[in-house]
Amino acid sequence: MSRPPTTQQFVLDELRKAILSGELAPNQPIRQDSVARRLGVSRVPLREALKTLEAEGQVVYRPHRGYTVAELSxxxxxxxxxxxxxxxxxxxxxxxxxxxxxxxxxxxxxxxxxxxxxxxxxxxxxxxxxxxxxxxxxxxxxxxxxxxxxxxxxxxxxxxxxxxxxxxxxxxxxxxxxxxxxxxxxxxxxxxxxxxxxxxxxxxxxxxxxxMPPPSGGSATHGPEGRSHRTHSDGQSPAPGHHDAGPPPFPEGSGQE
Amino acid sequence: MSRPPTTQQFVLDELRKAILSGELAPNQPIRQDSVARRLGVSRVPLREALKTLEAEGQVVYRPHRGYTVAELSxxxxxxxxxxxxxxxxxxxxxxxxxxxxxxxxxxxxxxxxxxxxxxxxxxxxxxxxxxxxxxxxxxxxxxxxxxxxxxxxxxxxxxxxxxxxxxxxxxxxxxxxxxxxxxxxxxxxxxxxxxxxxxxxxxxxxxxxxxMPPPSGGSATHGPEGRSHRTHSDGQSPAPGHHDAGPPPFPEGSGQE
DNA sequence: CAACTGTATATTGGATCCAACTTTGCGCCG
DNA sequence: CGGCGCAAAGTTGGATCCAATATACAGTTG
Structure with a gap:
């Protein structure tokens, strides 16, 4: 069960899985401290992983307001x-x-x-x-x-x-x-x-x-902003092995009520 | 001319300009400490900006080996x-x-x-x-x-x-x-x-x-790799236009000799 | 009673410090 | 003389600490 070569990769893999599984639901704010502690890492690699996800459009970033899981109309x-x-x-x-x-x-x-x-x-x-x-x-x-x-x-x-x-x-x-x-x-x-x-x-x-459920209360069309620019990236390995999810669910409530 | 709201954004803008102008040339390794000092910031926002550029394909990242400006065949x-x-x-x-x-x-x-x-x-x-x-x-x-x-x-x-x-x-x-x-x-x-x-x-x-320089040289198809890590470097480089600029040039040698 | 303002708190942003890895260079051995 | 291995230096990766900003909450005032 070789873990990824860097912690950022590990975190990135975990975040991807969490989003895919719905553990992190659309529009949900991602509390860095909370998520980092749960994964047993510091906030630095987490933030780098989030930057990658932001470029892919999976999370939305607003300066000083943090990251939220992207909600797509x-x-x-x-x-x-x-x-x-x-x-x-x-x-x-x-x-x-x-x-x-x-x-x-x-x-x-x-x-x-x-x-x-x-x-x-x-x-x-x-x-x-x-x-x-x-x-x-x-x-x-x-x-x-x-x-x-x-x-x-x-x-x-x-x-x-x-x-x-x-x-x-x-x-x-x-x-x-x-x-x-x-x-x-x-x-x-x-x-x-x-x-x-x-x-x-x-x-x-x-x-x-x-x-698709009716669009949640939040602002309708999220997705890419008009901002200067940012974009996507290429992912990386889906992390072989590691099925049996033992670890407890992610933090925070659904965030979309 | 108000500076961007965050340092990462500022660094990102500067890096874009440096790449566009040729100050940072293809295949050139990006020494974080050096670049960060030149911009008067720490390495943290620099690394976040680099993650964005990586996602865009402008720089190539290899774990523990750092970032280099992407060289496109x-x-x-x-x-x-x-x-x-x-x-x-x-x-x-x-x-x-x-x-x-x-x-x-x-x-x-x-x-x-x-x-x-x-x-x-x-x-x-x-x-x-x-x-x-x-x-x-x-x-x-x-x-x-x-x-x-x-x-x-x-x-x-x-x-x-x-x-x-x-x-x-x-x-x-x-x-x-x-x-x-x-x-x-x-x-x-x-x-x-x-x-x-x-x-x-x-x-x-x-x-x-x-x-463009002769297509020959190193391995043919560069660009983004499959998954996991990339391998971009190697080969020669074009060293494009790169007309002289006013501001002090970026650090490091061309990195392609 | 509503709106506003100032303050307290929670959260993010950035800097510094330390650890891990990679690379380089030297010495040793074949 | 060339190849191998070990040690030292340089660079990146991650953790912790502190600063800056946004948010929530009172208290106050019109």
Whole structure:
């Protein structure tokens, strides 16, 4: 159980998991002292990790007021998904032309991993495997900057991902659609692949519309500010191993009442 | 001229300027202690600013080895420009449909600012105004996440921007093309606008090809790595324009010999 | 009674200090 | 003479401490 090489990485991983799991809910203020103590670290590496998350759009920072988990309006989510489709279609187009057999087999393997996780009702692993599936599909495009942007867009919606996989219907649909996507990839049918990705995204968006709660009292459109500028980043390893979450839940109340 | 509300912001601005001007050249290691002292701050806000730049791809971080200014291969630059075209075309498409008159006048104003800066041979201001021009053009699309991504892609190539504007030919071309773009925007001709943006980008890329060093050298595809740690360094570097500046230069040698 | 102001408290921002790691240089051995 | 290993220096990573700012709460005043 080798811990990450630096504490910031460790903290970053933990924060990602906390956001993904809902432990840190949208709009919730992140009390540095509290979180740092819970993780058994000082505030310095925590703040560096938060800066990374800020760049990814997962948390919002206001000087002297601290960080809060980003709250995305439905419009925000729709926009992010739309951008993902635009970019992933582009990536898929190139990937289908260049993918080696070994790479395609990797995609197939991830597909099985998703299925298996669904079988076990292991939501966390299903989400992770789903992500690996999609990235394995696009990686052969050999466009690192494009991948980086796509990765950021995935990260940006992490706080809203779990809802989707709570639904058994959605889980089943995801599997079926992945299979079709996989087939199109094997046959190197870029057009069909684009069509499938579009449908895949459409269904996800439709599911989101249903599960999204009415915008909380806070200011509506959060997301990126008009400020000077800041942006995203590339993540890093999802930290192998370390399942069994023993540690107690995160601090603070939901923050959105 | 009030200083930014926080020191990190101040440091971030200074670092951006230093990278843009070439004071901090690609592949150059950033000695925290040295830079911090020069700016008259401690290392903490510096490190937070560096984290932001890392997320934007302007600097590369390797645990325990520190930050270096990102070195982009020609392939990297081409990919970034290609992505920008894809995304900016999308944004422009929406912007032309929604832009208010006031917004278009803002674009026109920025166009004049670019022209005036070119007149005065004020490269720094010309680069800044050029950026404002393009963003004013796209902003009316009302897609904050898209703008955010585009902003990042601009930032990512900041270290290589100055070269372009060193050429008088390029400066003239930029102005002429901006004017055409502006006209298409006024006439809300999305198709024509897309065509012009494409050409605009093509010319920029062509100019880049000339000024970039031989593509050979170290490992090919640089840019962002998969996950975990990055490996960027190595190889040679272009050492772009980097016209003499007034203020005292940054610390350290070029770091690329 | 509402609005305002001054003060107390909670929280973030920054600086300094110490520890961990990486790199460099020297001496030793083959 | 070249390669290896160990030690010292330089640099980054993290923790603690203090300062600055925002927020909450009284008390006061119109």
């Amino acid at each position: 439905l419009e925000d989510l729709l926009e992010v998904y739309r951008l993902r489709e635009l970019l992933e279609t582009e990536a898929a187009h190139h990937a289908t032309r260049r993918a080696e057999t070994a790479e395609l087999e990797r995609v197939a393997a991830e597909h099985r991993a998703v299925a298996e996780a669904a079988e076990r009702e292991d939501l966390v692993e299903m989400i992770a495997a789903n992500r690996r599936f999609h990235f394995a599909l696009l990686e052969p495009a050999g466009m690192p900057w494009l991948m980086r942007v796509i990765r950021t867009l995935w990260d940006a919606t992490d706080a809203y991902r779990a809802v989707y996989y709570n639904s058994v219907d959605n889980r089943g649909r995801v599997l079926a659609e992945h299979e079709a996507i996989l087939r199109a990839a094997w046959e190197r049918d870029g057009t069909e692949l684009a069509r499938l990705l579009h449908a895949h995204r459409q269904h996800a968006v439709a599911a989101l519309r249903d599960t | 020609l392939e990297d630059l081409l990919e970034v420009y290609r992505l920008r075209e894809l995304l900016e075309t999308e944004a422009a498409h929406h912007a032309t449909r929604r832009a208010e008159t006031a917004e278009l006048e803002r674009v026109a104003a920025e166009h004049r600012a670019v022209a005036e800066a070119a007149e005065r041979e004020d490269l720094v201001e010309m680069i800044a105004a050029n950026r404002r021009f393009h963003f004013a053009l796209l902003e009316p699309a009302g897609m904050p996440w898209l703008m955010r991504v585009i902003r990042t892609l601009w930032d990512a190539t900041d270290a290589y921007r100055a070269v372009y504007y060193n050429s008088v030919d390029n400066r003239g071309r930029v102005l002429a093309e901006h004017e055409a773009i502006l006209r298409a925007a006024w006439e809300r001709d999305g198709t024509e606008l897309a065509r012009l943006l494409h050409a605009h980008r093509q010319h920029a890329v062509a100019a880049l090809r000339d000024t």
